[in-house]
Amino acid sequence: MKIKGIAILGSTGSIGCNTLRVIDSLGDPFRVVALAAKQNAAKLAEQVARYRPTLVSVASESCADDLRARLRELGAPAIPRIVVGEEGLIEVATCERASCVVSATVGAVGLVPTLRALEAGKRVALANKEALVMAGELMTRAAQKNGAELLPIDSEHNALHQCLRGETRAEVRRLILTASGGPFRNCNRAAMERATVEEAMRHPTWNMGAKVTIDSATLMNKGLEVIEAHWLFGFEADQISILIHPESVVHSMIELIDGSIIAQMGITDMRHAIQYALTYPQRLPSPLPRLDLARIGALHFEPPDTGRFRCLELAYRALRKGGTLPAVMNAANEEAVNAFLAGRIRLTDIARVVESVMDKHVQGPASALEKILKADAWARHAAASEIAALVAERGSVAPV
Ligand SMILES: NC(=O)C1=CN([C@@H]2O[C@H](COP(=O)(O)OP(=O)(O)OC[C@H]3O[C@@H](n4cnc5c(N)ncnc54)[C@H](OP(=O)(O)O)[C@@H]3O)[C@@H](O)[C@H]2O)C=CC1
Ligand SMILES: CC(=O)[C@@H](O)[C@H](O)COP(=O)(O)O
Ligand SMILES: [Mn+2]
Numbered sequence: 001m002k003i004k005g006i007a008i009l010g011s012t013g014s015i016g017c018n019t020l021r022v023i024d025s026l027g028d029p030f031r032v033v034a035l036a037a038k039q040n041a042a043k044l045a046e047q048v049a050r051y052r053p054t055l056v057s058v059a060s061e062s063c064a065d066d067l068r069a070r071l072r073e074l075g076a077p078a079i080p081r082i083v084v085g086e087e088g089l090i091e092v093a094t095c096e097r098a099s100c101v102v103s104a105t106v107g108a109v110g111l112v113p114t115l116r117a118l119e120a121g122k123r124v125a126l127a128n129k130e131a132l133v134m135a136g137e138l139m140t141r142a143a144q145k146n147g148a149e150l151l152p153i154d155s156e157h158n159a160l161h162q163c164l165r166g167e168t169r170a171e172v173r174r175l176i177l178t179a180s181g182g183p184f185r186n187c188n189r190a191a192m193e194r195a196t197v198e199e200a201m202r203h204p205t206w207n208m209g210a211k212v213t214i215d216s217a218t219l220m221n222k223g224l225e226v227i228e229a230h231w232l233f234g235f236e237a238d239q240i241s242i243l244i245h246p247e248s249v250v251h252s253m254i255e256l257i258d259g260s261i262i263a264q265m266g267i268t269d270m271r272h273a274i275q276y277a278l279t280y281p282q283r284l285p286s287p288l289p290r291l292d293l294a295r296i297g298a299l300h301f302e303p304p305d306t307g308r309f310r311c312l313e314l315a316y317r318a319l320r321k322g323g324t325l326p327a328v329m330n331a332a333n334e335e336a337v338n339a340f341l342a343g344r345i346r347l348t349d350i351a352r353v354v355e356s357v358m359d360k361h362v363q364g365p366a367s368a369l370e371k372i373l374k375a376d377a378w379a380r381h382a383a384a385s386e387i388a389a390l391v392a393e394r395g396s397v398a399p400v
Helices: 014-026 041-051 061-073 085-093 108-119 129-146 155-164 189-193 210-218 220-233 271-279 310-321 325-341 349-360 369-394
Strands: 004-009 030-036 055-058 081-084 100-103 123-126 149-152 172-179 240-244 250-256 261-265
Touching: 004 014, 004 085, 004 108, 014 030, 014 041, 014 100, 014 271, 030 041, 030 085, 041 055, 041 061, 055 061, 055 085, 061 081, 081 085, 085 100, 085 108, 100 108, 100 271, 108 123, 108 129, 108 325, 108 369, 123 129, 123 271, 129 149, 129 220, 129 325, 129 369, 149 155, 149 220, 149 271, 155 172, 155 220, 155 250, 155 261, 155 271, 172 220, 210 220, 210 325, 210 349, 220 240, 220 310, 220 325, 220 349, 310 325, 310 349, 325 349, 325 369, 349 369
Parallel strands: 004 030, 004 100, 030 055, 055 081, 100 123, 123 149, 172 240
Antiparallel strands: 172 250, 250 261
């Protein structure tokens, strides 16, 4: 195999660290050539000392100074070129030595760098679903135009990609995304109103970063994933369904026109999906434990409760209406999740904030980047007002 240079956006996060573990186990010919993070200089310094990328990006000049100091402390033999801010992320995403970019920052900050990687014709292994939700049309167009590959890391989409490999588009009736149901699957509305950050962070099956874990608790994660599936695989909202599956063993399924269902199963470890995206179309051995169905014994499935989990309805609405509405939904959700994590609003306020911002939005086309970024900025401002109003109405915090 030819040497594959890998750039990782979000290397210090959950997906970023798992990507480095996959690269460790694959060995040659995978080389880490560029890394980007925000501010975790301690972890980034360890990664730089170990993998020796030639280019590194952090959020600010003070983080860059911190990183340099830590590298000197670690006795790193060479200090890489350190770039900063959004421009730094873009440099890493378009780094000439990288043929594959793992897009694993969290949230809208990943959009422009990921788009630039596609425009540069790279293979993009995509975890950052928010980018595709915001700008699916632009990203898929950029991939097509520049011969770039967009391979999903998100477990459901990675599963769908595997299921779809042997089928033609006309043979597939619908996509079925599985969802764990999150920590509040069996809780009533009152318990959800009272949910603490600690409870919401207790995901039943996956160990992930904070934002996606809270999205799983509200089921907004599944809503974002419905939109992600639309852009990745070209299915309309009516052809994408959600099925609650508490064990998260079946990562997703496709239903064919003859009624057959094809599922992809595996353990709940993202290294499988990451390895698939790095080595595709080849499959290589993995050191991970095997799925032991006999030990698991039974798998369960149930329909989602759209009454308690309002974010599902909001995401389908955003997908059907299209234009800038998905970007607005995403931005309002990011702001509301941050406010929940900061103890300012309740878990159940997240859907309220998102819906209220979506209702106020005057939608436009999402065919130009500036329009999407403008809608994103508008939605953050609108969400901040909604959050401030909730805080003023209730006093400082949230859960009662
Ligand atoms: N974790 C998982 O198993 C899964 C994650 N995903 C998706 O993957 C993405 C990443 O998730 P996850 O790894 O859990 O997130 P984490 O919160 O664990 O990591 C986020 C990463 O992004 C970096 N980052 C955050 N903000 C910026 C910024 N402004 N500039 C540069 N870098 C930034 C962080 O750097 P720093 O550490 O310095 O703050 C960190 O490296 C999300 O979109 C998520 O939805 C999808 C499926 C599964
Ligand atoms: C691992 C992964 O892909 C996450 O997006 C996961 O799907 C979250 O679990 P939920 O099914 O609870 O949303
Ligand atoms: Mn997922």
